[in-house]
Amino acid sequence: MTIHMKDVSKRYTLPKGKELLVLEGIDLEIRHGDFVIILGQSGCGKSTLLNLLAGFQFPSTGNILINNKPICGPDPSIAFLFQRPSLLPWLTVEENVAFGCKIRGDTHKLAYRVTQFIEMVGLSGFEKVHPPKLSVGMAYRVSLARALIGHPQIFLLDEPLVSLDTFMRNRLQEELINIWLSEYFTAIFVTHDIDEAVLLGTKVVVLGGRPSRIRGIFDIQLPYPRKPTDESFFHTRTSLLKELKASFIENHFI
Ligand SMILES: Nc1ncnc2c1ncn2[C@@H]1O[C@H](COP(=O)(O)OP(=O)(O)OP(=O)(O)O)[C@@H](O)[C@H]1O
Ligand SMILES: [Mg+2]
Incomplete structure (x- = not known):
């Protein structure tokens, strides 16, 4: 699935009739299989950008096309992972993973698929457990399984790992890359962490300014798995930082 954002802007109406222009002139092309x-x-x-791509909100001006068709609202081929795991506490792990599929009527071999995805995120043995009895990292993995079980073409992740400790974060980053390499979806991952960007992305899109525009798009061509201790990782991070600085100065942003 290719995504085209064409001259997209987003304006919010605030109380007392004031308006806030958040995004302006966003032109972006994403190819299938990119990790953006x-x-x-x-x-x-x-x-806001992610909500527009998810179909939760609509652009104020401009167009967002997926496979050349405008987004009309949320679509089962697009999955979303929020900043905090949003599980239903009264359902077990396996019921949470199956929940979206049941609602959509996508029940073919569902029990088998649920077992498979629970295994994929390393939670076999926890099928009957309820979310309050899980650690935060485990709850994330349930959310990950729930998002991936429908085999999304596009996976939107809004700072999903930000509240985790370093060890759990590193582990989930690794798992996410392994799943992306095997499932071949387009990932769009929000972060404000440059190391996380270099660890995961094939393409880095930098937003900034008021209203925000795209300040730079950088390709990262390091092979996976990437290791922050590798010399090539260090060089890529340094050159990304340099390019970021140059692009922000060029745009009179700093
Ligand atoms: N529904 C809304 N109505 C009015 N203003 C909004 C709404 N959603 C977001 N905003 C405003 O739009 C701006 C951008 O918000 P957004 O949440 O997209 O930023 P962000 O880059 O994701 O920030 P963070 O890194 O803190 O999550 C902010 O000034 C926010 O207050
Ligand atoms: Mg945000």
């Missing part, structure tokens, strides 16, 4: 990182400071409109 959306990088930018807090409040620059990263979640």
Whole structure:
């Protein structure tokens, strides 16, 4: 699935009739199978951009096309992972993973698929457990399984690992890359962490300014798995930082 954002802007209406222009002139083309990182400071409109791609909100001007068709609302081929795991506490792990499929009537071999995806995220043995009895990292993995079981073509992730400790975060980053390499979806991952961007992305899109525009698009051609201790990782990170600085100065942003 290719995604085209053409001159997209997003304006919110605030109380007392005031308006806030958050995004302006966003032109972006994403090819199927890309792992795109959306990088930018807090409040620059990263979640807004993701909500537009998810069909939760609509652009104020411009178009977003998926396979040349405008987005008309949420679609089962697009999955979303929020900043906090949003599980239903009264359902077990396996019921949470199956929940979306049941609602959509996608029940073919569902029990088998649920077992398979629970295994994929390393939670075999926890099928009957309820979310309050899981650690935060485990709850994330349930959310991951629930998002991936429908084999999304596009997977939107809004700072999903931000509240985890370093060990759990590293582990889930690794698992996410392994799943992406085997499932071959397009990932669009929001972060404000440059190391996470270099670890995961094939393409980094930098947002900034008021209203936010795209300040730079950088390709990362390092092979996977990537290791922050590798010399090539260090060089890529350094050159990305240099390019970021240059692009922000060029745009009179700093
Ligand atoms: N529904 C809304 N109505 C009005 N203003 C909104 C709405 N959603 C977001 N905003 C405003 O739009 C701006 C961008 O918000 P957004 O959540 O997209 O930023 P962000 O880059 O995701 O920030 P963070 O990194 O803190 O999550 C902020 O100023 C926010 O207050
Ligand atoms: Mg956000």
